[in-house]
Every structure is written in C-alpha cells, then in structure tokens.
Amino acid sequence: MNATNERILSVSLDLFSEKGYSAVSIRDICKQVQIKESSVYYHFKNKQAIFDELISRFQKYAESMMKKLESVLNEQNNHLGDNFYMSVCDNFFENYLMDEFCNKVIRLLLIEQFHNAEAKKVYDYWIFTKPLNIQSEVFEMLIRMGILCKADGKYLAIKYYAPIFFFAQKWLFSGKLNDETKNGFRTDAYQYIQSFFAEIGGAYNG
Amino acid sequence: MNATNERILSVSLDLFSEKGYSAVSIRDICKQVQIKESSVYYHFKNKQAIFDELISRFQKYAESMMKKLESVLNEQNNHLGDNFYMSVCDNFFENYLMDEFCNKVIRLLLIEQFHNAEAKKVYDYWIFTKPLNIQSEVFEMLIRMGILCKADGKYLAIKYYAPIFFFAQKWLFSGKLNDETKNGFRTDAYQYIQSFFAEIGGAYNG
Amino acid sequence: MNATNERILSVSLDLFSEKGYSAVSIRDICKQVQIKESSVYYHFKNKQAIFDELISRFQKYAESMMKKLESVLNEQNNHLGDNFYMSVCDNFFENYLMDEFCNKVIRLLLIEQFHNAEAKKVYDYWIFTKPLNIQSEVFEMLIRMGILCKADGKYLAIKYYAPIFFFAQKWLFSGKLNDETKNGFRTDAYQYIQSFFAEIGGAYNG
Amino acid sequence: MNATNERILSVSLDLFSEKGYSAVSIRDICKQVQIKESSVYYHFKNKQAIFDELISRFQKYAESMMKKLESVLNEQNNHLGDNFYMSVCDNFFENYLMDEFCNKVIRLLLIEQFHNAEAKKVYDYWIFTKPLNIQSEVFEMLIRMGILCKADGKYLAIKYYAPIFFFAQKWLFSGKLNDETKNGFRTDAYQYIQSFFAEIGGAYNG
DNA sequence: GATGAATGAGTGTTCATTCAT
DNA sequence: TATGAATGAACACTCATTCAT
Numbered sequence: 001m002n003a004t005n006e007r008i009l010s011v012s013l014d015l016f017s018e019k020g021y022s023a024v025s026i027r028d029i030c031k032q033v034q035i036k037e038s039s040v041y042y043h044f045k046n047k048q049a050i051f052d053e054l055i056s057r058f059q060k061y062a063e064s065m066m067k068k069l070e071s072v073l074n075e076q077n078n079h080l081g082d083n084f085y086m087s088v089c090d091n092f093f094e095n096y097l098m099d100e101f102c103n104k105v106i107r108l109l110l111i112e113q114f115h116n117a118e119a120k121k122v123y124d125y126w127i128f129t130k131p132l133n134i135q136s137e138v139f140e141m142l143i144r145m146g147i148l149c150k151a152d153g154k155y156l157a158i159k160y161y162a163p164i165f166f167f168a169q170k171w172l173f174s175g176k177l178n179d180e181t182k183n184g185f186r187t188d189a190y191q192y193i194q195s196f197f198a199e200i201g202g203a204y205n206g
Numbered sequence: 207m208n209a210t211n212e213r214i215l216s217v218s219l220d221l222f223s224e225k226g227y228s229a230v231s232i233r234d235i236c237k238q239v240q241i242k243e244s245s246v247y248y249h250f251k252n253k254q255a256i257f258d259e260l261i262s263r264f265q266k267y268a269e270s271m272m273k274k275l276e277s278v279l280n281e282q283n284n285h286l287g288d289n290f291y292m293s294v295c296d297n298f299f300e301n302y303l304m305d306e307f308c309n310k311v312i313r314l315l316l317i318e319q320f321h322n323a324e325a326k327k328v329y330d331y332w333i334f335t336k337p338l339n340i341q342s343e344v345f346e347m348l349i350r351m352g353i354l355c356k357a358d359g360k361y362l363a364i365k366y367y368a369p370i371f372f373f374a375q376k377w378l379f380s381g382k383l384n385d386e387t388k389n390g391f392r393t394d395a396y397q398y399i400q401s402f403f404a405e406i407g408g409a410y411n412g
Numbered sequence: 413m414n415a416t417n418e419r420i421l422s423v424s425l426d427l428f429s430e431k432g433y434s435a436v437s438i439r440d441i442c443k444q445v446q447i448k449e450s451s452v453y454y455h456f457k458n459k460q461a462i463f464d465e466l467i468s469r470f471q472k473y474a475e476s477m478m479k480k481l482e483s484v485l486n487e488q489n490n491h492l493g494d495n496f497y498m499s500v501c502d503n504f505f506e507n508y509l510m511d512e513f514c515n516k517v518i519r520l521l522l523i524e525q526f527h528n529a530e531a532k533k534v535y536d537y538w539i540f541t542k543p544l545n546i547q548s549e550v551f552e553m554l555i556r557m558g559i560l561c562k563a564d565g566k567y568l569a570i571k572y573y574a575p576i577f578f579f580a581q582k583w584l585f586s587g588k589l590n591d592e593t594k595n596g597f598r599t600d601a602y603q604y605i606q607s608f609f610a611e612i613g614g615a616y617n618g
Numbered sequence: 619m620n621a622t623n624e625r626i627l628s629v630s631l632d633l634f635s636e637k638g639y640s641a642v643s644i645r646d647i648c649k650q651v652q653i654k655e656s657s658v659y660y661h662f663k664n665k666q667a668i669f670d671e672l673i674s675r676f677q678k679y680a681e682s683m684m685k686k687l688e689s690v691l692n693e694q695n696n697h698l699g700d701n702f703y704m705s706v707c708d709n710f711f712e713n714y715l716m717d718e719f720c721n722k723v724i725r726l727l728l729i730e731q732f733h734n735a736e737a738k739k740v741y742d743y744w745i746f747t748k749p750l751n752i753q754s755e756v757f758e759m760l761i762r763m764g765i766l767c768k769a770d771g772k773y774l775a776i777k778y779y780a781p782i783f784f785f786a787q788k789w790l791f792s793g794k795l796n797d798e799t800k801n802g803f804r805t806d807a808y809q810y811i812q813s814f815f816a817e818i819g820g821a822y823n824g
Numbered sequence: 825g826a827t828g829a830a831t832g833a834g835t836g837t838t839c840a841t842t843c844a845t
Numbered sequence: 846t847a848t849g850a851a852t853g854a855a856c857a858c859t860c861a862t863t864c865a866t
Binding site for chain 6 (some may be wrong): 437438449452453458459507512
C-alpha cells in the first residue's frame with residue numbers, strides 16, 4: 001500500500017496537478033518520494049509512463065462513475081424516484097469534481113490540454129462531452145415524461161452545465177482544494193440549480 | 207513597426223499562445239524572427255521581460271477597452287439608448303475576446319495561470335472579475351430603472367456570463383481562431399443572450 | 413545443458429558477436445535468457461566474467477584444434493600421406509573458421525580488439541600468429557623434403573595465408589554465417605589454394 | 619585554423635579512431651579540447667554530426683585521391699610511362715593508407731563497421747570495392763597491352779590486393795601509426811609486389 | 825537459484841544567459 | 846544593432862552492480 005510504485009504516482013500527481021507535467025522534473029518527484037532518480041526507472045519506463053498511468057487510472061475511475069450515474073437514470077422508468085436528480089448531482093460533485101484523486105487529474109488535464117493533444121482529447125471527453133451527454137439524457141427523459149416542455153435537451157444541457165463548469169473552475173480547479181472551496185462550490189452550484197429548475201418548470205423535487 | 211523589437215514580441219506571442227511560455231525556447235523565437243539568440247538580449251533583459259511586455263500591453267489595451275464600455279453605460283442616464291446593450295456586447299466580443307492580439311494574450315494567460323501566480327491574477331482580473339463587474343453594473347442599472355425586478359445583479363451577472371465564458375472556451379480558446387470559430391461563437395452566444403433576456407423579462411432591445 | 417549458466421553464455425555470445433561487448437547490456441542478455449538482471453550475478457561475477465569465460469572456452473577449443481593439426485603434420489615423417497594437406501585445410505576451415513562457436517568468438521574478438529588490449533592479444537595469436545606458424549611449419553617441411561625449393565617458409569606462409577584471411581573476412585565475418593556464405597568461402601579459398609600450389613611447384617596432391 | 623570547430627573534429631577523430639565512436643563520450647572530447655560540454659553543441663548538432671562530418675570529409679578526400687589514380691591510368695595509352703605503376707602504388711600507400719587523416723578515419727570505419735550499417739557500407743566501398751576496381755583496371759590494361767597473359771583481371775586483383783590488405787592490417791591499422799610501422803609496411807608491401815610481378819611475367823618496370 | 829528494489833556514476837542534450845567584438 | 850562563442854545548470858535516461866529475501 002505504501003509501495004514505492006504508489007508513492008511515485010501519488011507525489012507525481014500532486015506535483016503535476018500543481019505545476020503541469022513538464023514543469024516537474026524527475027528530480028522533484030524523487031526528492032519528495034525520497035528515492036534516487038534512477039530508482040524511478042525500475043518502476044516506470046519513463047516520465048511519460050507515470051503520466052499515462054495516472055490518466056489511465058482516472059479514465060477507469062471516471063468510466064465506472066459515469067456508468068453508475070447512467071444506471072441511476074435507467075432505473076427511473078415511469079415515475080421519478082424521490083430526489084433522483086439530487087443523487088445524480090451529488091455523485092457528480094462529491095465523487096468526481098471534488099474527489100481528491102479526480103480533482104487532481106482534472107487539474108492536470110486542464111493544464112496539459114494546451115501542450116498535449118491526447119490530454120486535450122481526454123479532458124474534452126470527460127469534462128465536456130460525457131457530462132453533457134448525461135445531462136442531455138436527463139433533460140430528454142424529463143421532456144419525454146412531460147415534466148419539461150422545452151424541446152431541445154442538448155441546448156438546455158449546455159445552458160445548465162455552463163454555470164456548473166464556471167463555478168467548478170472558480171472554486172475547485174484554482175488553488176488548493178479544501179473544505180472552504182468545496183463549500184463555496186456547493187453553495188453556488190446548488191443555489192443555481194434550484195433557480196434553474198424553478199425557472200424551467202418546477203420539476204426539481206429537492 | 208518592422209523593428210526587431212516588435213517582431214520578437216509578435217513571434218513570441220504567437221508561439222507562447224500556442225504552447226505556453228516555458229515550452230517555447232529563445233531558439234524557437236529566434237528561428238522565426240531570423241535573428242541570433244544573443245540578439246534578443248539587446249532588446250529585452252531576458253525571456254521573462256518579453257512575457258511581461260506582452261502582458262503589460264494587454265493590460266493597457268484591456269483597460270481602455272473596459273473604460274469605453276463603462277462610458278457607454280454611464281451615458282445611459284434615465285432612458286436606454288437604442289441598442290445600447292448590443293453595442294456593449296459587440297465591443298466585448300469583437301474587440302476583446304476575438305481581437306487578434308487580445309485573444310492570443312488571453313490564451314497565453316489561460317495556459318500560464320497554472321505556472322505563474324502573477325499570470326493567474328491578471329487572468330482572473332481581466333477574464334472574470336472585471337467583465338463580471340461590468341455585467342453587474344448593467345444588471346443593477348436595469349434593476350434601478352425598473353426594467354428588471356430581480357434583486358441580485360451580481361448573481362444574475364454570473365448566471366448570464368457563465369455560458370458566454372463557456373462558449374468562448376469552446377470556440378475561441380482551443381485551436382486556431384478563424385472565421386469559422388468566430389461565427390460558431392457568435393451564433394451560440396447571441397442565441398443564448400436572446401433567450402436569456404426573453405426569460406428575464408423582455409428587456410433585451412435587439 | 414539447458415542450465416541458466418549456459419543459456420547466458422550462449423545468448424551473450426550471440427549478441428556480443430553481433431554488436432560487440434559494450435553495445436550489449438545485461439538487460440539485453442536477460443531479455444533473451446528470460447531471467448532478471450540480478451540473476452546474472454548469481455552465475456557470473458560481472459559482465460566481464462561472461463566475456464572471459466567465452467574467451468577461455470574458445471582458447472581451450474582452439475588449442476586442441478591446433479594440436480590436432482600439428483599432430484597431423486608430425487605424422488608425415490618422410491613421405492606425405494595422401495591428402496594430408498587437404499585434411500589440414502579442411503580441419504582449419506570447417507572446424508575453426510566456420511565452426512558455429514568459433515566463428516562467433518572470432519567475430520567478437522574482431523570487434524573487441526579495438527577496445528580491449530587483451531582481446532587484441534588473443535585475436536592476434538589465434539588468427540595470425542598461430543595459423544601462420546602452422547603454415548610455416550608446413551612449408552618448411554615441404555622445403556626440407558625437397559618438394560618446395562623456395563627458401564623462406566615464413567614469407568611464403570604469409571603470402572599463402574593473406575588471401576585466405578581476405579576471403580574469410582569477406583565471407584565468414586561480415587553478416588550472418590550460413591550455407592551460402594560458407595560455400596562462397598569454400599569456392600574462393602580452394603580455387604586460390606589450387607592455383608597457389610600450381611604456381612609453387614605442383615606440390616599440392618589433392 | 620585553430621578554430622574550436624576544427625579542434626573538436628581533430629580530437630574526436632583521434633579518440634574515435636582509438637576506441638570507437640560509442641566508447642568516446644562528449645565529456646572525453648571536451649576534456650581534451652578544453653571546452654565545456656555544452657559548447658560542443660554550438661558547433662555541432664549532436665555527437666553523430668561530428669562523426670558524419672569526419673566521414674564526409676574523408677569521402678571527399680578519398681574521391682579526389684581515386685580520381686587522381688584513375689587519371690594516371692588513363693594517361694597510359696599505348697606504352698607505359700616509366701614507373702607508372704610505382705606512382706599508383708606510392709600514391710595509394712603514402713597519401714591514402716598512411717595519410718594521417720585517412721588512416722585515422724579508416725581505423726574508425728574499421729571499428730564502426732560492426733555497429734553501424736552506414737559505416738560498413740563506406741568502409742567496404744573505400745577499402746575493398748574501389749581499390750579492387752582500380753586494381754582490376756590496371757591488370758586489364760596490362761592484359762590488353764599483351765604484357766600479362768592471364769585472362770581474369772578481377773581475380774588477379776584480389777590475389778594481388780589481399781596481401782597488401784593483410785600487411786596494412788598488420789602494420790597500419792593496429793596500434794599507433796609511426797615511422798617504424800610505416801617502414802614495416804613499406805618493406806613487406808614492396809617486397810611482395812616485386813615477387814608478385816616477377817611471378818606474373820616480369821611486367822613490373824621498377 | 826532467482827528476484828525485487830535500489831543506486832552511483834555516467835550519457836547525450838537543451839536552455840537561458842553572458843560578453844567581447 | 847547584431848552576433849560568435851562559450852557556459853553553468855538542469856534534464857531524462859541507461860547501465861552495471863549490490864543486497865536482502
């Protein structure tokens with residue numbers, strides 16, 4: 001559990017998510033892990049492999065997260081479960097955007113998207129495309145059920161998601177993540193969601 | 207105008223805004239400017255000074271831009287001029303977010319905010335704080351005039367600005383800026399603004 | 413026989429004879445032997461010891477080879493046995509220059525003579541000095557027997573051996589050793605030998 | 619003339635020709651040139667570029683050498699000039715095999731042919747193919763003129779060249795090149811040539 | 825017999841910067 | 846104004862080797 005392997009990954013993620021991949025040297029990592037530089041290469045083929053492993057783990061985690069969200073959606077057949085929407089939000093906020101590991105990887109991707117085409121693809125998919133798709137599904141379901149009258153679920157999703165994304169940038173992905181910033185985000189986000197659904201038709205059963 | 211001085215700045219901005227400050231070497235810059243590396247140091251104290259000059263120029267430009275916007279606001283005393291709001295938007299979009307020079311600097315700040323505390327401060331101020339302040343003033347004015355009934359101008363401003371920011375990220379600050387991306391942004395943004403004001407109370411006189 | 417010990421030696425010789433001692437890493441060897449790098453050090457003190465063992469085995473083999481050749485010579489007392497000379501050549505070609513193991517070691521020595529004084533000594537002895545000495549003995553015997561009239565057996569030996577050496581370089585020590593290259597060598601070498609003895613006085617009883 | 623540029627090349631050639639390309643580090647070179655390691659990269663793109671430049675210069679030199687030899691051949695129309703053959707030999711020995719620069723490059727190629735396919739090609743061409751071609755031309759000319767009766771100029775060339783090559787290996791390409799080794803080579807080579815032409819038909823007009 | 829883990833010494837290379845000319 | 850030449854500090858990475866298990 002405290003294997004060197006994992007310590008390298010953990011320290012690397014910490015540093016990468018603060019300064020970006022290329023601004024962190026193997027020396028920097030080793031200083032914190034308390035091993036010599038050459039030892040890193042016993043555990044990882046090269047610096048890139050550390051990055052890749054982090055991204056790969058993140059993708060596995062994100063995949064399972066999103067699957068869970070989608071299964072919650074699919075369970076709502078004809079009538080909405082109590083607080084079903086809240087549970088989707090909670091999961092997405094607490095176990096994704098504010099999850100210790102996820103938050104750091106997203107931060108890292110946020111930085112690296114500018115240097116690294118692959119990182120950009122991953123970032124776009126897991127921060128834009130995928131969450132928006134799920135959001136669209138939610139709205140389309142609400143429309144199908146006659147709860148929302150608006151026709152275009154996709155555009156609604158963007159409109160809904162943009163402020164969430166905005167608050168996330170403001171609170172969660174700049175500076176350190178701590179209880180204060182987490183609460184800042186929660187307050188802004190939930191307040192916004194409430195007023196959004198109030199406007200849209202009172203469908204929000206909170 | 208074709209002074210070496212300016213050519214260094216121009217090439218640097220091009221490269222910095224594509225790959226970030228530290229991913230661009232003096233070599234890279236000189237290759238494009240067609241001078242030798244040592245020559246750079248006749249014109250600038252060091253690499254950082256090139257960056258600083260770019261940021262300084264941007265800030266001067268942004269300052270005058272924002273002053274112009276505020277003066278437009280202050281001219282609207284008791285009754286709104288025709289298309290006053292449109293002119294604020296147009297200016298902000300065309301001469302700021304989509305202005306060749308501004309767009310590149312913002313891109314650069316977007317990248318550098320993660321490595322450089324000063325860059326973060328500048329980015330936050332000119333992309334979040336300042337535009338939101340102006341937006342707030344607009345909404346508060348509309349509320350004062352009785353055109354909007356909503357009480358919280360600041361919150362309204364965020365809600366309004368977030369999707370603009372979102373569309374800007376999507377169209378204007380990833381990949382090259384060209385007519386296609388500009389039009390993509392205009393379409394999304396103006397459509398959103400229209401529906402926003404439609405919901406808020408028909409105050410949008412477009 | 414399938415002992416790790418032997419597999420290390422075999423793989424090492426293969427690689428050394430292709431790329432030279434220092435261009436082959438312990439990693440490379442272990443990849444092919446399918447053991448971990450640290451395991452090598454159970455069997456050999458260090459990398460050099462692998463090399464040394466190969467050379468030592470080669471020297472033992474060469475020594476016995478040369479002794480056999482000399483005993484063939486010594487058996488020819490007053491009258492030459494049928495095909496005696498042919499048998500010397502055949503042995504030298506087939507069981508030395510073209511022997512799988514010998515060929516690889518000679519290749520290795522050929523490469524290493526430039527980096528390693530000891531290797532140079534071994535190479536010179538077993539490729540030049542010793543073969544030339546035996547050759548000299550042959551010619552001196554032929555002169556003693558009155559078959560050849562030329563006085564200087566040593567110079568004759570060099571003149572005789574040089575093209576053999578040349579053909580060996582051309583066919584046997586560049587690129588892979590296979591039936592095609594072996595036959596190329598045999599053809600050139602035997603044709604040359606025939607014409608050599610034809611010129612020298614018809615002493616070649618083939 | 620004492621430009622760093624040239625000093626790097628000169629020292630590199632010295633070291634490369636002694637120990638081979640990869641056994642010589644940039645550090646080794648810099649120690650002798652008395653510059654810092656990073657300075658090398660002002661003059662050459664990388665280590666390989668030093669090697670390439672040396673080979674390129676050698677090839678230019680060899681090309682002009684061989685052209686000169688061929689022009690000597692072409693001048694002999696119907697009757698052989700006095701000592702024409704001697705002049706070909708002298709040139710080839712003194713200005714090629716024993717030329718300070720050439721000798722070192724050939725040594726280097728001799729070593730590198732085993733690690734480097736390109737080096738092998740260059741070595742084979744300038745040490746085997748090209749000299750043998752010229753030698754063949756000589757013999758074919760002598761045959762055309764009726765001075766030699768042997769029909770196969772090519773085979774004759776190999777037979778003639780092999781001992782030269784052998785003596786070169788023995789005297790010129792192992793250990794340092796100095797007056798002693800040069801004289802050793804000259805003695806062996808000229809003695810051999812004399813006896814070769816004596817056997818072949820007295821065509822040697824020395 | 826074999827290996828997981830670690831390491832010191834070294835390799836080629838990049839980079840921002842300096843300074844005399 | 847511009848540049849040729851040089852450099853110190855850093856960087857990612859390789860390699861032979863050691864040692865406890």
